[in-house]
Amino acid sequence: AQSVTQLDSHVSVSEGTPVLLRCNYSSSYSPSLFWYVQHPNKGLQLLLKYTSAATLVKGINGFEAEFKKSETSFHLTKPSAHMSDAAEYFCVVSDHSSNTGKLIFGQGTTLQVKP
Amino acid sequence: KAGVTQTPRYLIKTRGQQVTLSCSPISGHRSVSWYQQTPGQGLQFLFEYFSETQRNKGNFPGRFSGRQFSNSRSEMNVSTLELGDSALYLCASSSLTGGGYNSPLHFGNGTRLTVT
Numbered sequence: 001a002q003s004v005t006q007l008d009s010h011v012s013v014s015e016g017t018p019v020l021l022r023c024n025y026s027s028s029y030s031p032s033l034f035w036y037v038q039h040p041n042k043g044l045q046l047l048l049k050y051t052s053a054a055t056l057v058k059g060i061n062g063f064e065a066e067f068k069k070s071e072t073s074f075h076l077t078k079p080s081a082h083m084s085d086a087a088e089y090f091c092v093v094s095d096h097s098s099n100t101g102k103l104i105f106g107q108g109t110t111l112q113v114k115p
Numbered sequence: 116k117a118g119v120t121q122t123p124r125y126l127i128k129t130r131g132q133q134v135t136l137s138c139s140p141i142s143g144h145r146s147v148s149w150y151q152q153t154p155g156q157g158l159q160f161l162f163e164y165f166s167e168t169q170r171n172k173g174n175f176p177g178r179f180s181g182r183q184f185s186n187s188r189s190e191m192n193v194s195t196l197e198l199g200d201s202a203l204y205l206c207a208s209s210s211l212t213g214g215g216y217n218s219p220l221h222f223g224n225g226t227r228l229t230v231t
Contacts, residue, residue, distance in 0.1 A: 034219060036222075041224075041227075042224055042225075043119070043121075043205055043222035043223050043224040043225050044205065044207075044222040045222070046219050046220075046221070049219055090158065095160075102148070102160045102163060102171050102173070103148075103150075103158075103160065103220060104160075105157055105158040106157075107157050108157065
């Protein structure tokens with residue numbers, strides 16, 4: 001069975017400093033991995049997706065994630081945080097066993113950006 | 116292209132009542148999935164519909180049901196509401212079933228249901 005673990009429930013950074021949100025996954029298959037972001041009172045927006053074509057994935061708003069099979073990790077990074085990045089971030093794996101629109105979400109990491 | 120539209124945005128209901136939530140997917144998308152989001156349980160999969168057929172269902176009681184129409188619009192219904200049903204209900208659509216990397220889910224802004 002697939003699962004994801006987000007290692008930090010809350011991360012606080014200063015504006016202009018790097019962001020690192022950590023995610024480990026467990027999957028019997030070659031995983032489909034995603035990062036989604038949720039701003040307050042909004043739905044989820046897709047930041048990036050791992051397609052197996054490249055281990056370093058570039059997403060929107062300057063975010064990147066690196067797939068490391070040996071470490072079963074898919075950490076999200078951004079070189080320089082902006083105030084508008086404050087939100088909740090979800091690491092997500094697609095449930096291949098059911099081959100349906102079932103995503104398995106991590107518990108989320110709240111990113112706080114201080115001025 | 117318009118995004119996923121969910122109506123209403125907010126609902127307040129009383130225990131024991133029933134409620135129907137609506138979701139219009141992105142034009143051309145045939146798959147609609149529903150998720151429940153609560154502070155305690157996080158995001159949990161409810162069910163997915165593709166071409167009017169339910170393809171998968173999460174671990175929720177039978178009070179939670181859904182359907183999809185020929186135009187791909189979907190509704191979910193919760194009967195005999197309980198306090199614990201208070202949540203943000205999110206709908207997502209994709210062009211293909213599977214939700215994999217070639218068909219990621221696009222989410223609406225959700226319906227906030229409060230049960231009193």
